[in-house]
Amino acid sequence: MDLHYGDILLPLNLPPERLLGVIRPAAPAAPEEPETIIGAALDHCAALISSFKAGERVVIVTSDITRYTGSDIYLPLLVERLVAAGIRERDMEILVALGIHRKQTEHEHKKIAGPLHGRIPIIDHDCDNPGELAFIGRTANGIDVTVNRRVVEADRVILTGTIGFHYFAGFGGGRKSILPGVAARATCMASHFAVLNPGEGTGKNPLAVTGNLEGNPVHGAMVEACAMVEPDFILNTVLSPDKRIMAAFAGHWREAHEEGCRYYAERFAWPLQEKADLVVVSCGGFPKDINVIQSHKAMEYGSQALKEGGVMVLLAQCRDGYGNATFFDWFRFRELAPFEARLRSHYEINGQTAYSLLQKAQKFRIILVSDLPPEEVRTMGMTHARTLDEAMAQATELLPADYTAYVIPEGGTVLPVATNK
Known part of the structure; x- marks a missing residue:
């Protein structure tokens, strides 16, 4: 079996008698051409789009390069x-x-905009530029919502992106285009702080987990912020593991998103x-393993299939390092x-x-196949390996002779869910 690592494939040598299964999403291949799928989704918004008037300013929010x-x-x-509706x-x-x-x-702008590059202005949100931000309200939990001035001053706002699992917001897509997508840094920090239970030492809120929206406090804050902007509609895709558009959802920013989340959960x-003694996880290659922050998703999802104290081999190239300059600094805390x-006194999303x-590094034994410096991998509580073969040799020394294993080729996509709860 070959596993993705950056832009290449690495062969996995695992005794077949040790394998409990290969964990893959049940998602079928895209049944239609992507243009047909998108066209059908936009047909649901035809009446709304026809209400747009010539001269209105339209802002289309879309994701950055870390999320295809x-x-x-x-x-x-x-x-x-x-x-066609008259908007220039x-x-x-x-x-x-x-x-x-x-x-x-x-170059990344060109990849995001495709043939539109050079025709329509493409602007990066800046969470730290007060001149580009505007305060629009306060949530029920007291979060000041400040967002990009362009979405406040536009006549029409359209949110686009993709739906997938998120390890504490439940799902990506939809409302997340506003918060944290185009929000001020302080607003991002305050909303994400809701992941922690009230009270020192009480840890993470049990409802702020992958695949859950009901009662999720982080999702709740995002929904309140998005409602303040009142986007005209969303267009969200669902991608197959090979990054093809397999479905699209367009319509009301909350209803269409929730419909897409249900569709995604049923298939992914x-x-x-x-659970197994060993889990071998690939993030799915570039861009899902572009940096540590993005690769953490595969680590989180894959850990759901692993016994406590078990071994994870994670393939994550991390060509872009950590994804944020402050991320690695947090590992000065070893306990x-x-x-x-x-974190409670100086909260940062990173x-x-x-x-x-670090929670997973202390609960499991994680061997990271990565381009990161070995000493920095050790500082994060993990073991470094230069190759998959080296990682498997290290894992074998840590495992019992009769160990069991799962392989997860698209770890950033599929969520193992226990059926014997």
Whole structure:
């Protein structure tokens, strides 16, 4: 079996008698051409799009390069519909929902916008520029919602992106294009702080988990913020493991998103009968393993199939390093209690992800196949390996002779869910 690592494939040598199964999503191949799928979704919004008027300013929010969404396919089709409704291209802008991520390069803008590049302005959101931000309200839990001024001043706002699992917001897509996508840094931090239970040392809220929206406090904050913006509609894709558009959902920003989340969960949750001693996980290659923050998703999902104290071999190239300059700094805390205390007093989204990673590094034994420096991997509580073969040799030394294993070729996509709860 070959597993993705960056842009290449690495062969996995695993004794077949040790294998409990290969964990893959039940998602079928895309039944139609992506243009047909997007067109059908936009047909649901035909009446709404026809209400757009010439001269109105339209802002289309889309994801950055760390999340491939099919934007190079759906953005031109969306713009075509808007032009047919009378909106001039010069009255449109594409706003990249960076959240607190880095700015995009010109090459990355071209990949995001596809054939629209050079025709429609594409602007990166800047969470730290007060001149580009506007306060629009306060949530029920007291979060000040400040977002990109472009979505506040636009006549029409359209949210685009892709739906997938998220390890504490439940699912990506939909409302997440606003918060954290185009929100101020302080707003992002405050909303994500809801992942922690009230009270020192009480840890993470049990409802802020992968695949759950009901009662999820982080999702709740995102929904309130999105309602303040009142987007005209969303267009969200669902991608197959090979990154083809297999479904699309368009319509009301909340209803269409929830419909897409149900569709996704039915196809990308894997029923788990028993846990294993070893889990070999690939993030799915570039861009899912572009950095540590993105690769953490595969680590989180894959850990659901692993016995406590078991071994995980994670393939994550991390060509872009950590994904944020402050992420690695959090690992000056080697124990969870002082880490959590600092996180509560000086909350950062990157710190939350780092805390979650350290939790797993202490609960399991994680061997990371990566381009990262070995000493930095050790600082994060993991073992470094240069190759998959080296990682498997290290894992074998840690495992019992009769160990059991799962292989997860697309770890950033599929969620193992225990069926014997």
